[in-house]
Amino acid sequence: MNGCVSAAAFLALSISSLAQSGVTRANLQQSMGFEDQKGLALTGWYGGPPETFAADNTVHHSGQWAVRLQRDDKSTETFSVITRSLPIDFKGGSVELRGWFRLQDVSGNAALWMRQDGGGQMLSLENMDSQQVKGTRDWAQYSITLPINPTAEKLFFGVILAGKGTLWADDLELMVDGKPIAEAAALPGLPEDHDFDSGSRIAVDKLTPTQISNLATLARVWGFLKYHHPAITSGQRHWDYDLLRILPAILAAPDRDHANDALLNWIDKLGLSACSVCFSAPSGDLDIKPPLEWIHDRKLLGAPLSQRLESIYANRTGKQFYVSLMPGVGNPEFRHELAYPQISFPDSGYQLLALIRWWNILQYWAPDREVAGQNWPAVLEFFIPTLALAKDKTAYQLALFELIAKANDTHANLWSSLDARPPVGECALPIKLRFVDNKPAIYRLDSADSTFQPGDILDTFDGVSIQSLIDKWEIYYADSNSAARQRDLAASLTRGACGPVSVEVTREGRPVQIQTVRIKTKQEWATHDQPGDTFRLLSLQVAYLKLSTIKAADLPAYFEKAKNTKGIIIDIRNYPSEFMPFALGAYFATRPTPFAVFSHADLANPGAFQFGDAVSIPPGPVHYSGKIVILVDETSQSQAEYTAMALRAMPNAAVIGSTTAGADGNVSSIDLPGQLKTMISGLGVFFPDHRPTQRIGIIPDVVVKPTIQGLAAGRDEVLETAVHLIEWTRVDSSKIR
Structure with a gap:
């Protein structure tokens, strides 16, 4: 296609849509025809650039609404897209996407597109590349088809417009083997189990040290089985409800031996077959290994229970039901974790479930669990009574806030309950x-x-x-x-x-x-950059560029204005408005420049994280040869820190300011009982020599912090220092202000 969109671009363009919730095959169709729109801002779809698409109630194929994608010379990126996603929880031979298009002066290509992902990667893609739909055309129906891959986990689909022009799309349909997708037969999911839909029926008003210790062992065994036993990793058990079933027996056990016997009997009822394809222990360039020494602890577990866990570990299948990896990125996605919005509090069983679910996710799927600096078994035991005995929802939420804080991860927090x-x-x-x-x-x-x-x-x-x-x-x-x-x-x-x-x-x-x-007043994310224009010349020698309002499309004009300056200040005391490491770094790199390495989870070895290859910035056609001064502080987090890492790797670059937030890597969302939500940093982010960034942040080359006197005078002492380092002259602060 003209303005062709690469497979790599398709792999990345829809990652944000994975956050989509509440979409099922049964309730999808109305939004496919765009008749659920409430206004011109398109609802129910994800995409970008955001200024290039909208709902349209004046031009439509049927009903009252369509979607309009419109691009011109000022549009950012090379294409515009809208997208949705669905879990592939249905059976069939092929899936078809149909839709009606109207075009006006399309120079590139208008297309339907579909993509299947599984195991953290793209499996197949269709984007009408061969049909070359362009120019001006009246309403007509188009379609694309993909064979359903038996290993696929997620289906992405939508509409794309490359080049310039206007595209209207309406009356989209998803079909499986020629029938509406809502009628497709379902794949096996969580088994039918409604024993605890209205509550756990477990009430705890006090806990003895023995009960706390036994509950901690249960929590560890339950999490181990969840990610290792074939009956659970294949989705044969409603594992939350199995926890609620075994809890009364553990609470009633008079000592450790009786509790361990109950666990052993519980496990034996699951059965275990010898693996046909067995997995070896993790090896290679590892960051951290699975935290499994405890399964060999005969004193804690007793010989029979310990041996049973060792056998399960040796016969793990490598599959996972409750977790998968985000396509194209590799951070964990916690599938099938239910939020139980109907639960009333207090409910000791569900409150313990929240603790045990979160704690085990941290043990097996958090790349930064060791960097957190916690004695995790002690954390588990400490919070068992705190969560179990919380007397109402407010106490429950506060206990979770305190628990989640133990991760020492700025991406965490109980985001659903900040009030x-x-x-x-x-x-x-x-x-x-x-x-x-x-x-x-x-x-x-x-x-x-x-x-x-x-x-x-x-x-x-x-x-x-x-x-x-x-x-x-x-x-x-x-x-x-x-x-x-x-x-x-x-x-x-x-x-x-x-x-x-x-x-x-x-x-x-x-x-x-x-x-x-x-x-x-509205609580807002703090920024410490300069108010006013995104780009400006502070003097004939110094350019200033802040990333809080940056647009990649404006970079050529900015660097044309900055080409004769002695240095440029990149202000990242903010959160960048667009993803900039590669677009901006290309102006500074003289050769492919590595700047970061990620560590990824291993589905076959829960708890292991493996280093990947270094990520590099390639040089672009235009090179800026002046000094680069990067401003950071505590408002620089995640994408801002990643951008600072990329720019710091460039020649003539230095970082000025103070400690950043120390939370990088794509986030993974976690649902908790009561329809609560938290997150973790889902990838480990390191410098190419494997120095960590989590908690440490980006350490400035020159540490400069604001002073009380500077605040009172309205000065930006960090920016003043940056100007001084470029000009090597005393800075007149009034010129900066």
């Missing part, structure tokens, strides 16, 4: 805080009210020490390092009940009492 994390309240002071020398200081005002001033240090709320509140609340903040934790606390610290509050601040070394009011 329940202290301090609670829908109102806040109209100020922006950041920690300077471990003290919360004002760096920006959200209104013209002169009650507060930049540089004020907060000391008390209504007579209560700010530090005592921080000490009380910080256990609920899941962050990789103290810089990120202080950033997140700063964003929430003034929240509380709406209305008057008395605040004491330190201003220029003196205490100042302020009577003010908390008001309704």
Whole structure:
């Protein structure tokens, strides 16, 4: 096709759609005809660039709505796409995608597309490459077909427009062997089991040390079986409900031996066949090995139970039912983990299930579990009574916040329940805080009210020490390092009940009492870059480019303006608006430049993570030869840190600022009982020499932190230092401001 979209691009273009939820074969068809739209913003579909597609209620094939993809000279990327995804939980020989198109002045190609993925990679792709649908055409129906791959796990499909022009699409249909996909026979999934749909029927009001120890052993055995025993890895058991069935026997066991006997009997009922294709222990370039020494502990388990677990490990099949790998990326996707939205709390059984599910995911599928620095068996035992005895949903959520914080992963947190994390309240002071020398200081005002001033240090709320509140609340903040934790606390610290509050601040070394009011305000992600234009010349010698509003399509114009400068400042004290490592790095690389290595989970060896090959930046056709100064701080996280790694690897590059958030790698989402949701960093991210980045972050070459005096004066001391390093002259801060 003109403006051909490569298979590699297709492999990456739909990864975000994996977050899609609530889509089933039964409820799909209405959205395939776009009749569920509520307005011009397209709902139910994912894609990009976002400004190039929308719902359309003026041009449509039938009904009231269609989708319009429209591209011109200003459009970013080389193509526009909309996409959906479905699990391949149906039987059949082939799957067909049909749809009606209308075209106007399409220079590239208009296409339906489908893709099947399995085992973390693309298995097959069809994108109408041979049909060459372009130009101006009236409504006509098109179709594509793929044979269903027996190993496929996910189906992606949608509409794509390459080049320029306008494409309308409507009345899409998915067919399996000529029949609507909703009528296709289902593949075996979770077995029919409704024993605990309305609750676990387990109530715990106290726990003895023996019960806690036995529950910890149950948790470890249950997780081991979940990812190793063929009856569970093949999806033959509703494993959550099996946990709820065995819990009463473990709670009733008077000692360790009786509990271990109950576990042994439970396992024997599952049966075990010798493997036809057996897997050896993980080998090669490993980052971490499976945490399985405990299955050989005869003192803990007794000889019979230990031997049974060893036999299961030797006969594992390498398949997984509850986890797969994200296509094209390789971070874990936790399939078939149910959220149980109907559960009422307290429910000790489901609360323990939340702990045990999360803890085992950390043990087997978190690449950074060792970097977290925890004694994980001790964490499990500590939180068993905390979760089991939580008296209501609020207590349950707070216990999960505290548990998840043990991962020391800024990607974590109980994202579904941030309103329940202290301090609670829908109102806040109209100020922006950041920690300077471990003290919360004002760096920006959200209104013209002169009650507060930049540089004020907060000391008390209504007579209560700010530090005592921080000490009380910080256990609920899941962050990789103290810089990120202080950033997140700063964003929430003034929240509380709406209305008057008395605040004491330190201003220029003196205490100042302020009577003010908390008001309704939206909590926003902090950035410390410069307001104003994305690109500017700070002087004839220094260019400035911030990534919070960057567009890859604008890079040629920016570098044309910067070509005669002595250096360029790349400000990543923010979250980039587009994925920039390769597009931006190509202007600086003089040869293929490696900058990162990932570690990936091994489905056949749960708990093992293997290093992959180094990721490199290829040089582009235009080269910028000046100095490169990269600005980072605690607001630089994940994609921002990855971008900093890429740019730092370039010639003449240096990083200035302070410690970044220390959480890189694609995230993996985890559902927990009560329709709660958390995440983990799903990939290990390292420098090419295997130095880790998780928790450590990107260490600056030149450490520069803001000062109270600088905040009060409205200075950006980090940026001033960057300009000085390029020009080697004293910087006039008023020019930067």
